[in-house]
Amino acid sequence: MNIINPPKRLSRLRPLAFAGLVLVTVGIAVALQRHSLTPAGLRHHFAALHDLVTHHRLTGFAAFFGIYILATALSFPGALILTLAAGALFGVVAGSVLVSFAATIGASLAFLIARFLLRDFALARFPGAFARIDHGIARDGALYLISLRLVPVIPFVAINLLAGLTRLSLGRFYLASQIGMLPATIIYVNAGATLATLGAHHTVLTARLILGLLLLAALPLAAPLVRNALTRRRRQAGFSRPRRFDRNLVVIGGGAAGLVTAYVAAALRARVTLIESALMGGDCLNTGCVPSKALLHAARLGMDFPAARAAVRAAIAGVAPHDSVARYTALGVDVRHGHARIVSPWSVAIGEDIITTRAIVIAAGAEPVIPSIPGLAHCPSATSETLWDLETLPARLLILGGGPIGCEMAQAFARLGSDVTLVENAACLLPREDDDVSTAIATALRRDGVTILTGHRAVAVLAEHGGFALRTDFQDDIVDIGFDRILLAIGRKPRLSGYGLEDLGIAPGPGRTIETDAWLQTLQPTIFACGDVAGPYQLTHIAGFQGGFAALNALFSPFWRFKPSYRAVPAVTYTSPEIARVGLNEREALARGIACEITRYEFTELDRAIAEADTEGFVTVLTRPGSDRILGATIVGTHAGEILTGFTIAIQHDLGLKKLLGTIYPYPTRSEAIRAVAGLWRQKHASPRGLALLHRFHKWRRR
Template identity: 40%
Template sequence: MKQYDLIVLGGGAGGLTVAAGAASMGAKVALIEKNAQPGGDCLHYGCVPSKALIHAAKKVHQARLSAEAFDLEVTGEADLLQALKRVKAAIAHIQKHDDADRFRDMGVDVYIGRGSFQDDHHLMIEGGETIYGKRIVISTGSRPVIPPIEGLKETGYITNETIFDLTYKPKRLFVIGAGVIGLELAQAMARFGIEVTVAEASSQLLGKEDEELVPFIQSALEKELKIMLNTKVQKVGKKENGDKMILVEQDGETKEILVDDILVATGRKPNTDRIGLDHTGVKTTDSGHIQVKPTLQTDRSHIYAIGDVLQAFPFTHAAGMEGKVVVSNAVFGLRRKVDYTHVPWVIYTDPEVFHLGLTEKEAREQIGSDIQVYKVTLDEVDRFIADHETEGLVKVITDKKGKIVGAHAVGKEAGDWMQEIVFAKHHGHKIGDISHVIHPYPTHGAAVQRASDQYWRNKLFSGAIPKLMKRYIRWFR
């Protein structure tokens, strides 16, 4: 039986970070991956393919807008299948970086097949081989939640894991769930000329986002697709002509909707029910997420968990950060703690939605009313005016001393030009410090600068300071 200093179960973003980091430090490492190649959900079903599709859809959308603006003529129908070929090409290109042989060259023993615990130190790989790990990292990711809707399974549906394998272009698409995945894919599909309807059980979109930003993104999306809030899907079936029938209840009224296909985007569940955790004593929540300490150790101290199997931040960049913490702790025996305080996220709709730290509502609940809020609408920023992309908002929340506790934005490519404030918050800079940074003119980042300028405007033109300044000027003259 082969023995390892560290076994990584799952070859997604976090698992690959751990495997590469531990091997480079001299540890004897095994990586178990259920698919033919590592890469995980992000590469095969999530970040990479969805962003490739979103980018292709944006090009189609911009072509139409440009034609309208400059009296050009656009003919033909956007080819979804051609876009999906571009998606596959992007996956194939990035796959080279995550190739199993590349990790073997690093000294990692890669096992292809499902792995399951036999006890808290032994893992059996599909096919029969069992290996021993002094320490083990669980990084098995997540999969789509399929709601128990009558007739859904029999009628058929697609998810974010199968949409990129479509061999036809549906004319009408019904999306169940208006979360991040649902909205990103819904808008992309609508831009290829598909009639898209999104159903959401909640009364509002994007409940985790700052309330003031939501109307901007909702208004933008409703120009391209139909959003049904307070809507519950009751039943799904198939008509004789092949149409898929969805029976929904909205605000007490029952409606029938006919479509060609159904995209289920009602959340994700952790892949912890198929790895033999009952043989380890590792504890999970009712939803199947693994419980860990701030050091990312489970209650079995030699077993760690990262990525989507945790409930904290189900993002690739968060899994990568967790992976670095685990390398320090599992390989060197350190006690580093994971810190999500400065972890941002982006919703890649158009316009994009950026989120960092507390919303205004959360800040008032946790800090109190003594907070400061600095806001700039994008129609006040010259570059956005020049681009004719003025729909959006930047919002920065600080404590009374100017320390950043939250930052939010909705606007064209907000995920890029808001990175400056991630750095500022992470390193403890106050909002006023950004005002001193020289920003090239005209850039989109000026939106952040204008928000930070408000800090000094408030300082200099309110309270006792203006009076003192007037006295000083009179004295100086």
């Protein structure tokens, strides 16, 4: 029988089985209720059992064994009492053997009951949650279960039932339960045996009992240590650990994540090597944040294409010293140029050179996604990395992808003089944002001359007379869009190949990123990952943020560990107007079923915006219903990214709108929008009764 997906004929028996189980449980409960369960009654039952064991030890052992299995299988409370009784009746050795096997058999039966009766019900209602749990179970479920069993404060009944809802096999469940429950079993059985020997004048807290209680208290502390040790031993099997290490840390990748990791490690006086195969500064400095923002600024100032290219090169040259080999060498970092390959959990190869290290941090970044479109390889194309090699302005530029990169470059090249067409498969631009945000950016781009085609699915690239055309499918109609050059901006994927990760058992997770835990540790305990290769955000500031935590955890684990918090993650699209967001927006709140209130403030009401004749945009804030707690904020308008910082700090430190309303803002500034939207929320939540009382109070004072 397939116990994970039972046949349909067995599925029909579930209601009958469930009803039968309820009747059996109720019947046992009624039968027990008829017996006296007072302290005197319990002493009587114990005396009877003791007499049975004394004169018929094998029969008493078998009877107690069956009772324990039944109680555990039906998830009756009182397993602790039975365990103590086993020690009192059979002694430490025999009692431990009895309880260990009876508890594991009973737990396995409860596991099967939960799987047969409840798994489909649970999966239908929480598919996402159990998919994640099953992924973790497939990776190291047995070790995790052992660690849970080592923590007596977690009810074993709950573990039995919840494990039955996962895809954990019965064999792994049984073995992990047998091992994990044994230490607590011995301690409790020992306590029962000790208590049974106490007479009227004996001290209750004997040395033997105190030792058992101390061991019991130590189990929750030992559980993660045991799990980590077993995990480390299993995953590092087959690799030879060096006796000494050349470095404390090796960092692979000289982008935002890797630079911060190396900087923090060097500042903490660790011996660190940073390996970069291309240019220091990574994508952000050379092909991403810095050049794109310089190009946007040049286009905003009305420069022509040659001047804009010069401005981009000047911006890169101005920032480059911050990320240079010279600077990091001066900080104490051993900077190497070359391709890194991890050959073991403690060694990295650069060509023929092998560096041994206590820990490794992978910060290799991401690269543009190249879609599989027939004919694409035979046309002039560019990505966010190769775009900067253009020497002449494309007359007709087609941008595939309406995300942040696509929108930014569409506006920049349109202002520089290209005839830009922006093609997006989704129904709107920036599809993760709210509808009013997508509408605002579409309006702004059309005003700059960009042709926007949403809902168009790319089918093929065709060579046409004098140029090329992208064939798209739009509502089952074929639409051909001519272009001279196509910019691919449909996303980025982590750089994972060529680093030896497959040989170490480090495979990409569901999001195509390196799978890490909450402390950025990979499946190999000595290897960490941060930035775009780890996710879940492809943002330069998140990469740098994670880099600091990766350095700390790589250097100090397992003694100390530091968990990054993603409670307030800001993101900005640097178009005109800018689009900035932190936390939830309305679209995400609806998708996740989170109730919220929305407060909106228009820049047409802001004095600074009026003075500058730049009133386009708005601020929306999501709060808990009836509360000033901020769930998220979205800003569309000039300097939206700078204004967003106020909301980011508020969310990070749990400051509500009332606190923001009570803050002093300089006048006239765009940051006053924070106070204004907080004031609108306060007006909306003013108490009618309180206002009526204030009216009467002031009327009384006028007399």
